[in-house]
Amino acid sequence: MYTNIQQISGGITAPNGFLASGVCCGLKTSGNDLAIIYSQKSSVAAAVFTANRFQAAPISISKQHLASASTIQAIVANSGCANCATGEQGLKDAQRMTEVVAAGINISADSVLVASTGKIGTFLMMDRIETGINNALSLLAKDGNLSAAEAIMTTDTRPKQAAVELIIQGKQVRIGGMAKGAGMIAPNMATMLAFLTTDAVLPRELLASMLQEAVNVSFNSITIDGDTSTNDMVAILANGASGVVMNELELNIFQTGLNLVCLELAAMMVKDAEGATKLIRIHIKNAPDQDKGRKIGLSIANSTLVKCAMFGADPNWGRILAAIGNAGVEIDLKDVDIYVDRLQLVKNSCATGFDPSLAHQLLSANEIELTVDMKQGTQEAIVLGCDITEEYVSFNAHYST
């Protein structure tokens, strides 16, 4: 099935009919800080928003627009200010951003989604934003993907883009994406944003369920420090420009492609986590279901003690067992096996008498693979995490607002 899928360049504008731009309007001290993604045809859209109950103004406005509009044609996003904890004024400003975009391209404001990331508790500088939006609209282009990806960066050290091309019914169907996020580790609370585009023909409900599945195996399966932001948002636009209506098998191929784009963006985020030195890939095997597997993986990845041990290359499997037991999953833990790469540390929940110097060596790599065999079913889950370092604490502590 994978032979029909190949990675391509072009990011968010790789699919047919999408333009983008990114401009600098002075919200950050330097660099692009406002992005627009535009579909030349009206698109169906779906989004997944932060699970944090405290939600920023652009989240509220985007939710409203998704609920009221049947199609979405543009997304506007800024960095440098999260427009969060800004009350009524914040809602007006977020709504105003969509109105300025809509006026410039002659669509309804309801057809525009809005996202913000950056400093919390400050108001948007709306004069700069309005100038920036008009500037960005005039620069919309097929090759605007990199500028747009740069414009949503905050503590990210590099722009994050991915795209794939599927051959379905002999035609090209493309999925593109861009994202920002380096863990919830920035002084003013970093946010995870991801925007996706496709020229596939997809009904709205199906698009929503496919996005949710892709988010579950990617963005919901990574963790830097277990915190969620008030501004997290993943949105997808599907404009149908390929003309390809897919059957069930083809939809499975599409889902795989969408998962791949999201996974690639998610892995870029973990690798870009500030104050971390190692990528940790946790593979939960033989779990009763994917959700329980993911919860166990996230519990391991979020354990500060496990993260410390990974930093120190210490094969401290007791902490991994305790994190499994702490995952809130009703499951029998009598027969758990744990491996680092192929070295077995734990067999049937007891020590194996492994060689600690070999384990230390395996844990000294930049990328660590932990495998946990639950022997409780047939499902699996993969979670990506990272270590914690003195630098992480220092970076997040020694900052004065």
Place this chain on the structure above:
Amino acid sequence: MYTNIQQISGGITAPNGFLASGVCCGLKTSGNDLAIIYSQKSSVAAAVFTANRFQAAPISISKQHLASASTIQAIVANSGCANCATGEQGLKDAQRMTEVVAAGINISADSVLVASTGKIGTFLMMDRIETGINNALSLLAKDGNLSAAEAIMTTDTRPKQAAVELIIQGKQVRIGGMAKGAGMIAPNMATMLAFLTTDAVLPRELLASMLQEAVNVSFNSITIDGDTSTNDMVAILANGASGVVMNELELNIFQTGLNLVCLELAAMMVKDAEGATKLIRIHIKNAPDQDKGRKIGLSIANSTLVKCAMFGADPNWGRILAAIGNAGVEIDLKDVDIYVDRLQLVKNSCATGFDPSLAHQLLSANEIELTVDMKQGTQEAIVLGCDITEEYVSFNAHYST
């Protein structure tokens, strides 16, 4: 009501009819490592065990004994080895510990509880344990409380004891306790153990519900790093030696006294947390109920980003708001107020324009008081936490098993 309660010395043996001892039998490199608490009369007992689904052998055995025996007369506890991830042999060893104690004082093994703390994944050195138990039995004494408290220490820097005396019906009713725990931060997984004694007359079911309430407001309201251990246990023995049968009002006084003993022991643990420099007291006001308030407080206390900010004395209230939103509590967050001491940082979920240098100064203290007013009800909860430091990461990383 508090005028009837006063703090006294004597720890675990302060109540009438209890003896204790602590001896060194060579499980640790130095110091006492085996403790026995003994009631001269048979006692009713209750206990709260770790919520971690992965449970050490002594937890299993103590649960069995509590379920099968109508009374409990002794508790044996060792440090230096957690007897965890030790399979069938571990269960036999834990049971054997209770049998050796029982044989020495001529009671049934079912009437003995057992607890272990220390290194995970190694077996108990049973020859040393058996010698130690017999030695400890011969040393049981009214003034054995300090030796016993020392014998359960692992990474603790000091023994932890507390006791109160209540005057009820003109008679003395006493509650004593000892504990160990310095956060789940020791290389081999530290454990929280607390043992309590009282000479009050209490039926078993009532004792159990009173213990649970005391644990909720104390040990379940502190957090170092959000991890739970496989060996955590809080147990209480009530031997009725005071002869005082309490009415409902008097039971409320007793509950207050029990809460005080547990709170004092819990605060000692947080203050002893290695790699932390500050005690953080989080007061959640006007919550819909205590449980929701506690969840919100724990979410703040467990947020790595909040802990970093507290270490750096950074008034980063956005992280506190995000942690509240991340608490998993269904609650309206539109009108949250946040204070450091009496300085208001957030009003109705928006910034107040406070003086950052004053906030920084307040957050530079050794003990920090954060108050969160939810304006959603009339209940309150208090949670104790601590900061995270580079030293914490270093301590927990640079250890080789």
